[in-house]
Amino acid sequence: DTGVSQDPRHKITKRGQNVTFRCDPISEHNRLYWYRQTLGQGPEFLTYFQNEAQLEKSRLLSDRFSAERPKGSFSTLEIQRTEQGDSAMYLCASSLAHPDQPQHFGDGTRLSIL
Amino acid sequence: QKEVEQNSGPLSVPEGAIASLNCTYSDRGSQSFFWYRQYSGKSPELIMFIYSNGDKEDGRFTAQLNKASQYVSLLIRDSQPSDSATYLCAANSGGYQKVTFGIGTKLQVIP
Secondary structure (H helix, E strand, O other): OOOOEEEOOEEEEOOOOOEEEEEEOOOOOOEEEEEEEOOOOOOEEEEEEEOOEEEEEOOOOOOOEEEEOOOOOOEEEEEOOOOHHHOEEEEEEEEOOOOOOOOEEOOOEEEEEO | OOOEEOOOOOEEEEOOOOEEEEEEEOOOOOOOEEEEEEOOOOOOEEEEEEOOOEEEEEOOEEEEEEOOOOEEEEEEOOOOHHHOEEEEEEEEOOOOOOEEEOOOEEEEEEO
16 A cells, blocks of 8 residues: 655754755655644645645745645655744645545654754 | 634543543635644644534544634534643635644643
C-alpha cells in the first residue's frame, strides 16, 4: 500500500539554518497539502497544490516558507532561516481533486529548532 | 471566531460506553465534513466523512450532520481503551478543497 510518504521523520537543526522536507503523495492523487501542527492544536493549513500549480497559500505563512511541486508528483517544503517558533510537526496530505474527497495524511516531519 | 469549534476535553468514558464528540462550524458554505483520529505523536487518520444531513454509520462509528444547526458529531459505540486518542473535526470551504480543522477533542476510555 503506497500511502503518503514524508521524509525525514525527524529533523533537528540550529536556529538560522535552512531545512527542506519532502512529501510523496498517493500516486493517483493530484492535490497535495501542507499543514503545520503544534501541541494541543489542530493541523493549520499552509498551502496546497493541484498538480504542479500552487493554488493557495496561507496568509500566516511568512516569506521564509516556500513550497514546490515541480512535476505534479512529489512536493518539497523549505523553511529558510529557521526560528524557534518553527518547531512543529509538518504534515503532508493528498487527495483527489473533488471537494468531497477526504485528505490522507503522511506520518509527518517533526522539526525541532535548537 | 474559529471556523471549526471543538471542546478540547478530555472526555472520559468507561469502557463499553458510547462516546459522543461534538463539533460546530461557522462557514455555511461548508459541504463536506471529516473526522480524524490522532494518537499522540502520530499523524491524523481518517475515520469517517459525511456530506448529507442525517446519520452515517460505519462499524462502531456514527457521524451525524445537521447543516441547519451547523453541527457535526461522532458517536463511538462500545468504546475501547484503544479508542483513546484525539478526535479532529474538519470542514471544507464550500467550493474549495481547503479543509479547516478544529483543535480536537481528547477522548479517554477508562478500562
